[in-house]
Amino acid sequence: MTGIGAAMTLLAVTPVMANAGPASPTGTEFIVKFRDGVAARSDALAANGLRVVGEVSVGAVLVSPTKALDTTTALAALRARGDVEYAEVNGTMHADLTPNDPMYPQQWHYYEAAAGARVDTAWDSGLTGAGVRVAVIDTGRTAHTELNANYLGGYDMISNAAAARDGNARDNNAQDQGDWQAAGECGAGTPARNSSWHGTHVAGTIAALRGNAAGVAGVAPAAKIVPVRVLGRCGGSFADIIDGITWASGGVVAGVPNNPNPARVLNMSLGGSGACPASLQAAITAANNRGSAVVVSAGNSNVNASNATPANCNGVITVAASDRQGNRAVYSNFGATVEITAPGGETSPAASGGVLSTLNAGTTVPAAQSYAFYQGTSMAAPHVAGVVALMQHKKLAAGVALLTPAQVTARLRARAMPGSCVGGCGIGLLDARASVAAA
Known part of the structure; x- marks a missing residue:
């Protein structure tokens, strides 16, 4: 104007499909865990076109692309870093x-x-x-x-x-x-x-x-x-x-x-x-x-x-x-x-x-x-x-x-x-x- x-x-969750393929490379989110004692490194994320959008209770961070990315390439780059414990696609479960x-x-x-x-x-x-x-x-x-x-x-x-x-x-x-x-x-x-x-x-x-x-x-x-x-x-x-x-x-x-x-x-x-x-x-x-x-x-x-x-x-x-x-x-x-x-x-x-x-x-x-x-x-x-x-x-x-x-x-x-x-x-x-x- x-x-x-x-x-x-009440939350009905469908089973996660086994052997599911990778998510779309555009807009995919990742869960990244930095090694103990290492804070979420903004340079590691920025260098891979990513930004933090949330925290995960296991000490990891949820990150999202700032631009269109190829999922496989982005994951490989993160996993190759010595300060990253693990990086993975944030897969989905469907809530009713x-x-x-x-x-x-x-x-x-x-x-x-x-x-x-x-x-x-x-x-x-x-x-x-x-x-x-x-x-x-x-x-x-x-x-x-x-x-x-x-x-x-x-x-x-x-x-x-x-x-x-x-x-x-x-x-x-x-x-x-x-x-x-x-x-x-x-x-x-x-x-x-x-x-x-x-x-x-x-x-x-x-x-x-x-x-x-x-x-x-x-x-x-x-x-x-x-x-x-x-x-x-x-x-x-x-x-x-x-x-x-x-x-x-x-x-x-x-x-x-x-x-x-x-x-x-x-x-x-x-x-x-x-x-x-x-x-x-x-x-x-x-x-x-x-x-x-x-x-x-x-x-x-x-x-x-x-x-x-x-x-x-x-x-x-x-x-x-x-x-x-x-x-x-x-x-x-x-x-x-x-x-x-x-x-x-x-x-x-x-x-x-x-x-x-x-x-x-x-x-x-x-x-x-x-x-x-x-x-x-x-x-x-x-x-x-x-x-x-x-x-x-x-x-x-x-x-x-x-x-x-x-x-x-x-x-x-x-x-x-x-x-x-x-x-x-x-x-x-x-x-x-x-x-x-x-x-």
Whole structure:
């Protein structure tokens, strides 16, 4: 989506086949064990066109090619090194974990080789985001069978009753009342448009139910969504957004009850132009200090994200968008402030090139639940937020401290996939499986 309201604006394993031939030389992974006392040697790997994407419990590392390689030649070169104990192809076992959600096959952005975020293989870890709360700071919530069980609390932080369209100002009802607008209503020359139900789409990518034989699947299908409504008619004010960040992360907002469900992951698929305001930066810094990772969209203006906020604020994970081929999407902002790129899709020339998620069918006020393909950095960011929820679930399951925001960013970047996205796409493309392995 574009504009201020959209961009700011059980495991069954089949037997391994005996005498199986070598895997395809392109994209094959290897398990490499260096001899005792020798750390994973980056020079040994780089010299053979490989990079570490994870660890194996036996003291080995999982590595992946950075370019097309011949499997036999690559293995021979690794095995010839005196510091390598063994190197072998990372063969496959097939887990019966493909969701039975009927629209999942259309969610290319989770599994396709070219630009999918490898969410499907991250699920093989058994992690679902359970116990993790993700705040979606956006247009609010709508009723949807894919999301109702995962909504937790929330708040309407819009202070202007006209913008909120609910007859009052701030309250504890985060229901999305619709953000439709008439031509010129939000400034001279602004076009008429229907309600976007943007927050519902974002929430579905993060935590739509999986395995319920309905609709789509979310990246972290057991995470809880804390909806914080800050965008209404004609977008949202900095003040409301700042208070939304503070409240969502467990801070105190005058006149508002404290949040009983503070989130360790905040998703803000929203943006505007200009430098990062000091007040907004202060809210983000405080959220980081409370332990919340803040994921934001880079923006949809095909400009340097240094001129888009909150993408240019410190302490955020700025996410650019890739198309179905792994290139930077034509609309996506770019630049040095981008940390990572995730699937945002392109709905032209075919809608199926967009990101499929939950929606509402109402053109103005809420109506029946639905699904739709959208495009935008707004769609890219929740892929990252969902993966962060999986990473934090791993820590919860192990009974150890959660990752700090800085650790989250470092692990996402360390395990990103190189790809065809160039020109300010951050470190590379989001790799859900490798990021979870590194958590």
